[in-house]
Amino acid sequence: MNPLTTVSELRNALDAQHPPTLIDVRWSLGGPPGIEAYRAGHLPGAVFADLDTDLAGPPGAGGRHPLPDMADFEAAMRRLGVCAGHPVVCYDQRDSVVAARLWWMLRYCGHSEVRVLDGGYEAWMRAGLPVRTGMQEAARPGDFRAEPGALPVVSAEEAAAIARGGFLLDARAGERYRGEVEPVDPVAGHIPGAVSAPSIDNVDTEGYFRSPARLRERFTALGIDQDAEVAAYCGSGVTAAHEVLALHMAGFRAGLYVGSWSDWVRDPAREVAVGG
Known part of the structure; x- marks a missing residue:
């Protein structure tokens, strides 16, 4: 199944008798909360999911955006109206980084009928299509069941092994990979052996x-x-989901190191590389 949908395809699907569950996941690092953008304008019928509370657990041992408890994720998706076997479309502002995190999580939990709106909210606006303001709740609760394990997850130790014998892709900007800047985490650099492959190039x-x-x-x-x-x-397992989606589109199966750099640097015994 194509993991993407276009504005035209989504518009037709929303006019159908049984439209997909539409989820807005806009979020920005250091920016205003995504809920503010949602209230100001969202696609008709879309409900809002919060990256920090619905798609991640509390920051800590697993990094800044670890996987949430699966019972909590299941409850969040049910609150948003996600049902087994029923299509889901998710979108963010424009480049699908956060939408890819939800795509990955639903796929990881066994829900295969999920797509990302290519180009996001901005693509919808460029098409001159209507939006709604304020809050909207799901028409009815969903019956989604989280059954994790459908996509591969790797630990820090497994990531290090893949970096030595396979391909561990660092989805962050090149300057963060090289250790020239680090705006978020306490240590700059990359996992030794990792290859720089910024997700922006997807x-x-x-x-x-x-x-x-x-x-x-x-x-x-x-x-x-x-x-x-x-x-x-990546930094916290969000941008890396975008990389996994791009790899999937290209025909490659890839694991996700969910904790990513924010988990890696919590252990001072782990090696850090800098430079190109």
């Missing part, structure tokens, strides 16, 4: 994903082939 200047063929070219240029063991990480 999309074009308007936030649309590049074609599967272009993405495949991108990843094969890094040396990845069909037999390679691949995983991705």
Whole structure:
């Protein structure tokens, strides 16, 4: 199944007798809460999911955005109207980074009928389509059941092993990978052996994903082939989900190191590399 949907496809789906469950997951690092953007304007019928409380557990031993308790995630998705076997479409502001986190989590928990709106809220606005303001609750509670394990997750130790014998992709900006800047975490640098592959290169200047063929070219240029063991990480496991989605589109199966750099640097015994 194509993990993306276009504005045109979504518009038609929302007019159908049984429209998909539509979830707004806008969020920005250091910016105003996503709920403010949602209240100011959202796609008709969309409900709001919060990255920090619905799609992640409390910051701590697992990093800044660890996986939530599965019972809590299940309850959040049911509150938003997610039902087994019923399509879900999620979107964020433009480049699908946070939407990819929800795509990954639902897929990880066994819900296969989930797509990301390519280009996000900005693509909808560029099409001149209507929006709604204020809050909206799901029409009825869902019956989603979280059954984790459908997608691969890797630990810090497994990530280190993949960096030595496979391809561990660092989805952060290049300057963070090289250790030139670190705006969030207490230590700068990258996991030794990891390859820099910023997620921003998965999309074009308007936030649309590049074609599967272009993405495949991108990843094969890094040396990845069909037999390679691949995983991705970022700062806190959000941007890395975008990388996993792009790899999926390109035909590669990849694990996600959910704790990512914010988990890696909690242990001072773990090595840190800097430079290119």
